[in-house]
Amino acid sequence: MFEAHESRLFALPPGVDFPHALVAGLRAMLQGQPPEAMARITLYLNTTRMRRRVVQIFGQHGPGFMPRIRLVSNLAADMILPDLPPAVPTLRRKLQLTVLIDKLLEKLPDLAPRSALADLAESLTGLMSEMQGEGVGPEQVAALDVSDHSEHWARTRAFLTIISPFFTDANEPDSEGRQRRLALMLSELWQSSPPADPIIVAGSTGSRGTTALFMQAVARLPQGAIVLPGYDFDMPEQVWSGLADALTSEDHPQFRFQKLMSLIGAQPRDVALWHSTGAPSPDRNRVVSLALRPAPVTDQWLVEGPDLPDLPSAMQDVALMEAANPRQEALGIALILRDAAETGVPAALISPDRVLTRQVAAALDRWGIRPDDSAGIPLNQTAPGRFLRHIVRLPGQKLTSDMLLTVLKHPLTASAMERGQHLLLSRDLELKLRREGPAFPTGDDLITWAAAQRNEHALGWATALAGALDGLDMIGTLPLTDHVSHLRLLAERLSRGPAPQGTGELWNEVAGEAALQFMDELQAEAVHGGELTPGAFRDLFDSLISGKEVRAPMIAHPDVMIWGTLEARVQGAELVILAGLNDGTWPALPPPDPWLNRKMRLDAGLLLPERRIGLSAHDFQQAIAAPKVVLSRALRNAEAETVPSRWINRLTNLLDGLPMRGGPDALQAMRSRGKAWLDLAATMDRPLENAEPGLQPATRPAPRPPIAARPASLSLTRIETLIRDPYAIYADKVLNLRPLDPIRQTPDARDRGTVVHTVLERFVEERPAGENRQQARSRLLGLTKQVLEEQVPWPAARALWAARMERAADHFLNVDSATGGESVLVEGRGELTLQGLGFTLFGTPDRIDMLPDGKLHLIDYKTGSPPSEKEQKSFAKQLHLAALLAEEGGFKGLGPQQVAKITYVGLGSAGKVTEDDITPEKLEGVRDGLYHLIGSYARRGQGYPSRRAVFSERYPGDYDHLARFGEWEMTDPPDPQDVGEGHAP
Incomplete structure (x- = not known):
């Protein structure tokens, strides 16, 4: 078949539809030969997608024979190899390395944090695979x-010697080691007994050592050939x-x-053109070739x-789209x-940025266009994957409200019961947890709450939850097998909910089946994983599941595709979009x-980090040679x-530096073509000129509700809010809207203030007669510890708060004894x-003392900084208003009393x-x-403006x-607007 060619090295230029030209070249070389000649050819391709495309193209030519098609990544396909044991599963090897690295970190804790255990195992697995592929031993x-x-490097070098048994164990080879051994076996076999039928390797660049070794063996065969992509x-020569120097x-x-x-x-001159199919734009290929020359x-x-x-002519089918942000892109x-x-042009988006491609897919969904995404969906982003990731975080720590609600709101939780009932119960429980807590709900808390509900399903629902979730905080270091078994059992119990048996919908559909297969594999290999803490198991699980993908069957648009960068070699699109073209x-x-x-x-003979950049550069060079291209x-x-x-950068600099060849004009035209699409995207987000008023930006609200709807009473502290943000009073007292407490209760300033006020209140109320300073201090700190525990x-x-109170104790006691007053x-x-306004002012000062002269001293404790003199004059009126209440006889048991001072x-x-x-x-x-302020809001013409006097845009407004x-x-x-009494709110 190749007698006319001295060299067995062929290639196709960038931009050529490689699978199509490959098939065309095969058919042209076998022209005039019997049909079965095609069946005698063995064709090794680089990816499964390439194989599918080649098979599809053969099918388009009608009935006939096809070559035997295999993958360079699976040389053992259809071969009987009794002397070569099967490869050890990658998962097993990764778990074995996890145990080794765990022991390493015990001896060298400064090498890396324990949380990096899974990442270190992943990187070491990759290093071992690379070493075996490149033929580099320990x-x-x-x-x-x-x-x-x-x-550091001396210690890691010493550690790498520990992995020597994995290289010398002939009975349990790694997949890459087994592949290399197979390549060596075939090379040795073919030297003594070369196959008579043609063997062709097509589409591979030989970037990995094993693949390059196999390609060398094929190139030496009398009927062997290599077809390079994007050559x-x-x-020039x-x-x-x-290019001989790898460092540069x-x-x-x-x-x-x-x-x-x-x-x-x-030599480069020995490379022959596989088929006469020309590149879509040879002139553009010349420009790109020059732009990508070595530095x-x-x-x-x-x-x-x-x-x-x-x-301008060479780049006429290229557009450069420079968007303001990823959303616009x-x-x-x-x-x-x-x-x-819409025009029937096959188009492909190529990008390594999976976030960007998902954003594009989401944008296409508004028009009902589903792209054919070659990568599928990461398993950890599917419903079962997210469910498992939520649950793996539960053991080893107290259950918090947000963790519980995260699990409850997942669509797979209690999927065996009626969904509406489950959501209703989850909502009612959420409101209870937000308002009342506890911060760390237990099974008894859930059952107690459920017993008080009228919903007949509540008790069974809560009992099932309690049985599944109780005791999770007691789980500690366990063998990986136990962690996996418990995770699976817990996931299935939560998925079925109160149902007596079954697993709910957890393992249903394609994503569920993939998750079940992943769990089965992990359970089968967990015996090699040693013992892990719950946190280490969580990190390991996240690392393992992130490497799995699910390709759900769907009806995709035949002309809209999303590819990875490697698939730039499978050219078959007239329009190619290269997106995410930023360094990094x-x-x-x-x-x-x-x-x-x-x-x-470099010294060990391994691949340099720049290898990935070179492969990406080759993918870019092939993709930019498509008939029509958008760079984004x-x-x-x-x-x-x-x-x-x-x-x-290289391309734009080259074009900009060649004015004599029209480079700046070509670059400007490229940007103009890209800007046209960006302008259209901006137009989609811009409101229509004749849009309804509801689409216009809102004005600053100042609602004016009816007098009868306005609040008839306010607390001392809410007067400050009425001064600074009247709209908050309107939303709270007129609309009866209350901000929800956070799902996860965390210690905040409000909690600390409550604790401090409780401690000081009890300290004053329980003061014994004749207490000295040291006794007072001890009692204060004892009360602090008791209240904190409660x-x-x-x-x-x-x-933390106990330490703060201890630091502030002497300061408080100094102030407490400074005036000589008695707490009343x-x-x-x-x-x-x-009078005359029908308005009631009420409040609860922290403390009122009676001074020796019979006057009152009002005291308020602040866990933060007290208000300054200017703030008291403007809006911080709490104690001044409390003094007014005291002089007017507002405090029962005190009567009208003159106030001497506030503190x-x-x-x-x-x-x-x-x-x-x-x-x-x-x-x-x-x-x-006070009368002026309240009287103003007693008139219908006075609205409640938002953020009236907050003095800072960072003022925390709940509304x-x-x-x-x-x-x-x-x-x-x-913008005052009447609301209520027939007015739109």
């Missing part, structure tokens, strides 16, 4: 000279010779081909640039794909290697400005009715105290201000979202 790593390196026929050329797209040619003893020879731009063809891409679907995304940054640094890798990137991400991909379930908060009222309620006592780190003497004139001003703050600014005037 002895070569052990022989590395690390005298010039830090102690740059435009690169001297550039090819300059590893990141070049053609480096793999130069290395392969040197292995098989071929040391970019001076050739000056020499070869003027010889390039007319650049995704919407612009979706519009391009929608247009392609495409190409991705090399992952950190905790085992070997760059110099050690976002100028900013969520954190900062992005850096354009090095290939975009009211604060968080150990860390108890310790602690946390006592008082109220005052404003705010700060119990924070600064220990600040703010005092103010109360005079008749000052109190009269407070009275007038800012209801007021639609953000659509209006603080400088906007209020």
Whole structure:
């Protein structure tokens, strides 16, 4: 078949539909031969998708024979190999390495944190696979000279010698080691007995050592051939010779081909064209080839640039889309794909950024377009995967409200019972937990709550939950087999809910079946995983499940595809969109290697980190050669400005530097074509000019409810809110809206204030006669410990707040004894009715003392900083209003009493105290201000403006979202609107 060719090395240029041209070349070479000649060919391809496409193309030619099609990643297919045992499952090897690394971290705790155990096992698995693929043994790593390196690298080198048994155990080879042994066996067999029928390797770059070894064996066969994808026929001979140095050329797209040619003893001139199918744009290929030259020879731009063809013509089918942010980029891409679907143009989106491709798929969903996504869905993002990830986080710690509700709200929880009942019970339980707690609900808490409900399903539902969740905090270090068994049992119990048996819908449909298969594999291999803490098991489980994917069957649009970068070789789309072209995304940054640094890798004969960049560069060079291309990137991400991909930088710099060939004009035209789609995307997000008023930005609200609906009473503290944010009073007292407590109760400033006030209240009320300073201090700290134990379930908060109280104790006792007064009222309620307004002011000062002269001293404790003098004049009126209540006789048992002074006592780190003497004139001003304030809101014309005097945009408003703050600014005037009595709210 190949007698006419001296070389067995063929190639196709970038941009050619590789599977189509491959089949066309096979058929052309066998022209005139009998049909069964095709069946005698063995064709090795690089991916399953490539194989499917080749089979599809053969089918398009009608009935006939096909070659035997195999994958280079599975050389043992259809072979009987009695002397070669099956490969050890990758999962088993990963678990075995986890045990080894766990022991390493016990001896060297400074090597890495325990939370990195799963990541270290993953990276070590990859390193072992690479070592076996490249034919590098542990002895070569052990022989590395690390005298010039830090102690860290010496320790890791020593550790790598421990994995030697995995390389020498012939009965349990790794998949990559077994593949290499098979390649060596075939090479040896073919040397003595070469097959008479043709063997062809197509679509592979030979980037891995085992694959390159196999390709060498095929190239030596009399009827063996290699067909390279995306070979740059435009690169001069001297550039090819300059690629020999891996340190400077590893990141070049053609480096793999130069290395392969040197292995098989071929020269670039020996590479023949496989088929006459031409590239869609040979001129564009020349431009890209020059742009991607190795960095040391970019001076050739000056020499070869003027010889390039007319650049506007060469780049006429390329658009450059530079979006403001990833959302705009995704919407612009979706519009391009929608247009392609409507016009019947096969289009493919290629990007390594899975977040971006999911955003594009979501945007296409609005038009009912489902792309054919080759990657499928990560298992950990499916419903069963998320359910398992939630549950694996439960053991080993107390169950919190948010953890419980997260599980309850998952669609697979209690999936065997009627869904409406489950959601109703979950909602009622959530409201209870938000309002009343406890912070750490137990099974008894759930059953007690359920017993008080009227819903007949509540008790059985809560009992099932309690049986599943109780005792999880007692789980400690266990063998991996026990962790996996318990996880599966717990997941199935929660999925079936109160049903007596079954597993609910957990293992149903494609995602459930994939999750069940994953759990079966993990359970079968868990015996090799040693013992783990619940936290270590969680990290390991997350790492393992993140590597699984599910491809659910669906009816996808035939002309809209999403591919990974590797599938750029499976060209079959007229329009290709290369998205996410920012450095760090495409190409991705090399992952950190905790085992070997760059110099050690080079000395050991392993692949350099730049290898990934070179492979990405080759994928880019092939994809940009498609008939029509869109290059896309976002100028900013969520954190900062992005850096354009090095290939975009090279291409734009080359074009911009060739004005004599029309380069700047070509670049401007590329950007204009991309901007047209971005403008269309921006138009989609822009409100219509004749839009309804409801689509316009909201104005600053100042609702004016009827007088009868307005509050007839307020507390002392809410007067400050009425001054600063009247809209909050309207939402609270008129609309009766209350902010929900957070799902997860955490110790906050309000809880600390409650604890402090309880301690000080009891300290004053329980004061014994004749108590000295030391006794008072001991009693204060004892009360603090007792109240913390009763009211604060968080150990860390108890310790922190106890320490703070101990620091503030002397300050409090100094203030307590400074005036010589006697406490006559602690946390006592008082109220005052404003004459003529029908309004009641009420409040509960922390403490009222009677001074020796018979006057009152009002004290308020602040866990933070007390209000300043200016703040008291403007809005912090709490104690001044309390003084007014006292002088008007608002506190029962005290009668009208003259107030001498008020004091705010700060119990924070600064220990600040703010005092103010109360005079008749000052109190009269407070009275007038109160009557004026309340009287203003007793008139229908006075609205409740939002954020009236907050003084800072960071003021925490509970109702800012209801007021639609953000659509209006603080400088906007209020917009009074009558509400109620027939008016729209």
